[in-house]
Amino acid sequence: MAKSPEEALRTTLARVAPGTHLRDGLERILRGRTGALIVLGQDRTVENICSGGFDINIAFSPQRLRELAKMDGAIVCDRDASNILKAGVQLVPDHTIPTEETGTRHRTAERVAIQTGFPVISVSQSMQIIAIYVQGLRHVLEGSEPVLARANQALQTLERYRARLDQVTSTLSALEIEAMVTVRDVALVLQRQEMVRRISEEIAQYVLELGVDGRLLALQLEELSTGLGPGSDMLLKDYSELGTEPLDIEVALAQLHELSSTDMIDLSRIASLLGYAPDTNSLETVVHPQGYRLLAGIKSVPRAVADRLVATFGGLQRLMAANIEDLMAVDGIGEQRARTVREGLSRIAESSLLDRFM
Numbered sequence: 001m002a003k004s005p006e007e008a009l010r011t012t013l014a015r016v017a018p019g020t021h022l023r024d025g026l027e028r029i030l031r032g033r034t035g036a037l038i039v040l041g042q043d044r045t046v047e048n049i050c051s052g053g054f055d056i057n058i059a060f061s062p063q064r065l066r067e068l069a070k071m072d073g074a075i076v077c078d079r080d081a082s083n084i085l086k087a088g089v090q091l092v093p094d095h096t097i098p099t100e101e102t103g104t105r106h107r108t109a110e111r112v113a114i115q116t117g118f119p120v121i122s123v124s125q126s127m128q129i130i131a132i133y134v135q136g137l138r139h140v141l142e143g144s145e146p147v148l149a150r151a152n153q154a155l156q157t158l159e160r161y162r163a164r165l166d167q168v169t170s171t172l173s174a175l176e177i178e179a180m181v182t183v184r185d186v187a188l189v190l191q192r193q194e195m196v197r198r199i200s201e202e203i204a205q206y207v208l209e210l211g212v213d214g215r216l217l218a219l220q221l222e223e224l225s226t227g228l229g230p231g232s233d234m235l236l237k238d239y240s241e242l243g244t245e246p247l248d249i250e251v252a253l254a255q256l257h258e259l260s261s262t263d264m265i266d267l268s269r270i271a272s273l274l275g276y277a278p279d280t281n282s283l284e285t286v287v288h289p290q291g292y293r294l295l296a297g298i299k300s301v302p303r304a305v306a307d308r309l310v311a312t313f314g315g316l317q318r319l320m321a322a323n324i325e326d327l328m329a330v331d332g333i334g335e336q337r338a339r340t341v342r343e344g345l346s347r348i349a350e351s352s353l354l355d356r357f358m
């Protein structure tokens with residue numbers, strides 16, 4: 001499947017991250033106060049817009065890149081910059097492709113990136129910046145310090161969001177056990193899960209961009225992401241019976257990911273993703289989960305078995321009331337698994353109530 005421009009940019013950012021040969025070469029060009037125009041990839045389209053220059057086809061090294069950049073014209077490397085294929089090339093992209101850039105080097109870079117689909121890097125001699133063009137996107141590379149400063153701020157935000165998510169999730173579990181959940185409680189957890197997802201994604205992007213300088217950040221992100229529990233899909237599945245139409249979980253999840261930050265504050269808007277009328281009265285309606293989320297929290301219960309359990313018992317309350325024999329009556333559940341489910345559910349019930357009342 002073709003990558004979205006954002007995904008392609010992420011891949012390229014990893015390729016030029018600190019610690020890579022390519023970044024080393026680009027930094028050398030910058031320090032040497034020359035410029036460069038580098039295409040990362042070669043195919044028929046690239047061939048067709050290349051004029052002059054020469055084929056070299058040598059293994060990539062930062063020193064070679066720096067030396068070749070002293071010449072006029074562009075450099076063509078293969079996709080992962082393991083070989084330098086051409087140097088001193090004049091690139092002649094389609095001049096009708098619109099570009100916002102000024103200066104021929106950067107206008108060419110943007111057009112070539114759009115026309116070929118390959119990333120293009122420009123090192124500006126006059127502005128002393130390295131810019132990456134991927135399809136229609138432009139990203140200016142920064143030194144690690146400002147990126148780390150922003151990443152650390154995001155990490156602190158994630159820490160706060162995570163604490164709040166844990167809090168609302170354990171409240172929801174307790175309310176589920178007591179059959180006292182309202183739409184507001186569900187929307188609140190969906191909101192917090194989404195906020196954690198968004199900020200985690202932002203930090204993951206910084207990790208990519210920072211390369212070797214982002215190792216500690218990667219560890220911190222991993223630590224703050226462990227034990228997150230079942231995701232928003234399980235929650236949507238649990239409460240998807242609210243509307244008149246059966247809910248398409250994938251669609252609802254995509255809609256949640258696309259909510260603007262203003263919509264994210266509005267719990268009624270989030271509740272409407274579950275098929276519920278977007279008004280404040282709806283938020284106070286008492287609702288009952290199917291049990292998918294709590295079952296997903298029990299390690300040795302496969303998804304298909306969980307689905308069968310939900311289909312048989314038709315809701316968490318009846319599932320909680322089921323004894324070993326009742327559970328064993330479900331297709332694919334032997335005594336061992338019935339015990340696991342029973343004990344798992346009892347443990348969740350105990351710990352939820354303890355969390356709530358202690």
Ligand SMILES: Nc1ncnc2c1ncn2[C@@H]1O[C@H](COP(=O)(O)OP(=O)(O)OP(=O)(O)O)[C@@H](O)[C@H]1O
Binds near residue numbers: 090104105124125
């Ligand atoms: N179409 C092109 N193909 C290959 N190389 C190019 C092309 N356009 C510009 N260059 C390279 O960029 C160099 C600088 O060109 P120019 O001064 O017009 O660009 P600029 O955008 O002002 O660059 P800078 O920001 O580096 O000063 C040229 O000498 C050439 O090596």
